[in-house]
Amino acid sequence: MIFYFSGTGNTRWVAQQIAEAIGEKLLYIPDLIRNEQYEFTLQEEERLGFCFPTHGWQPPRIVRDFISRMKVHKATFCWALTTCGDNMGEAMTILNRDLAKSEGLRSAEGEPLQAETQFSVIMPESYVCLPFMKTDPEDKEHWKIENAKHQMHHIISVIKDRKRGIVELEKGATPRLYSYVIGGYFNAKMITDKKFMVDAEKCISCGKCAKICPVDNIKGTPPEWLHNGRCTCCLACYHYCPTHAINYGSITRKRDQYYFNRRGDQK
Numbered sequence: 001m002i003f004y005f006s007g008t009g010n011t012r013w014v015a016q017q018i019a020e021a022i023g024e025k026l027l028y029i030p031d032l033i034r035n036e037q038y039e040f041t042l043q044e045e046e047r048l049g050f051c052f053p054t055h056g057w058q059p060p061r062i063v064r065d066f067i068s069r070m071k072v073h074k075a076t077f078c079w080a081l082t083t084c085g086d087n088m089g090e091a092m093t094i095l096n097r098d099l100a101k102s103e104g105l106r107s108a109e110g111e112p113l114q115a116e117t118q119f120s121v122i123m124p125e126s127y128v129c130l131p132f133m134k135t136d137p138e139d140k141e142h143w144k145i146e147n148a149k150h151q152m153h154h155i156i157s158v159i160k161d162r163k164r165g166i167v168e169l170e171k172g173a174t175p176r177l178y179s180y181v182i183g184g185y186f187n188a189k190m191i192t193d194k195k196f197m198v199d200a201e202k203c204i205s206c207g208k209c210a211k212i213c214p215v216d217n218i219k220g221t222p223p224e225w226l227h228n229g230r231c232t233c234c235l236a237c238y239h240y241c242p243t244h245a246i247n248y249g250s251i252t253r254k255r256d257q258y259y260f261n262r263r264g265d266q267k
């Protein structure tokens with residue numbers, strides 16, 4: 001069973017490949033939250049996997065909240081994968097702490113659950129809301145995806161064979177500084193929907209932004225942000241808008257948009 005979150009499709013693409021290859025169920029965390037579904041029973045020998053993008057060198061808030069409420073029976077092998085634009089710092093250490101803290105998650109032996117096998121996969125950048133943070137140029141986007149395709153063969157075989165203790169992570173330099181100090185500030189202060197705005201003249205009322213928001217935080221056309229306290233700053237509303245009518249303050253006005261296979265050139 002694979003639990004995943006994705007804003008702009010990178011993690012969905014990765015998680016789908018694994019699910020197909022190992023023949024296990026793929027569950028989208030926002031749908032489970034909508035249905036208030038937190039309890040799961042694994043089949044004999046079924047693996048438990050988590051796939052999520054790195055947000056500020058940590059797992060996204062929506063994933064952490066979900067894990068704190070989950071209950072899973074019969075977990076024997078747990079793995080995790082994060083996608084990131086550059087590096088993921090200590091995101092897996094934080095994930096493992098969250099897993100251990102969650103009372104509904106215990107190994108088959110009754111011990112706190114840990115993701116024993118961990119991967120990061122570098123994918124095109126989706127964060128564009130700070131100075132110097134931009135989408136990747138087309139050639140970089142392509143080579144990142146090509147590299148990821150090669151990496152996926154190996155990742156799938158490790159997960160298929162239930163290999164424990166495989167840890168292949170792009171943590172970057174000074175990962176503790178990035179995850180706990182800079183990422184701590186980023187996740188506390190900058191994961192907010194307060195800066196989203198719409199240029200009503202550019203909006204063609206397609207309804208895509210409201211439909212794509214994983215936490216139902218957008219209503220109507222032109223869109224209105226409900227400020228429901230659940231925005232995880234995935235930027236799906238910004239990136240998927242077909243007319244670039246949505247911006248995050250003024251900083252994104254001249255930035256490009258990205259989502260997986262936007263150009264229709266990926267399988």
Ligand SMILES: Cc1cc2nc3c(=O)[nH]c(=O)nc-3n(C[C@H](O)[C@H](O)[C@H](O)COP(=O)(O)O)c2cc1C
Pocket residue numbers: 005006007008009010011012052053054055056057058083084085086087088123124125126127232233234235
């Ligand atoms: C709010 C936010 C924060 C991000 N923080 C990081 C980060 O700390 N390190 C990094 O390498 N990439 C970071 N990124 C980029 C994403 O992790 C990366 O593009 C990821 O593959 C997006 O996955 P998705 O398409 O499944 O949402 C961030 C993206 C967002 C939206």
Ligand code: SF4
Pocket residue numbers: 198202203204205206207208209210220221222223240241242243244245246
């Ligand atoms: S996605 Fe863009 S064009 Fe479509 S309703 Fe939202 S703001 Fe308007």
Ligand code: SF4
Pocket residue numbers: 007193212213214215216217218225230231232233234235236237238
């Ligand atoms: S409001 Fe936009 S950034 Fe926030 S969760 Fe919804 S789609 Fe993602």
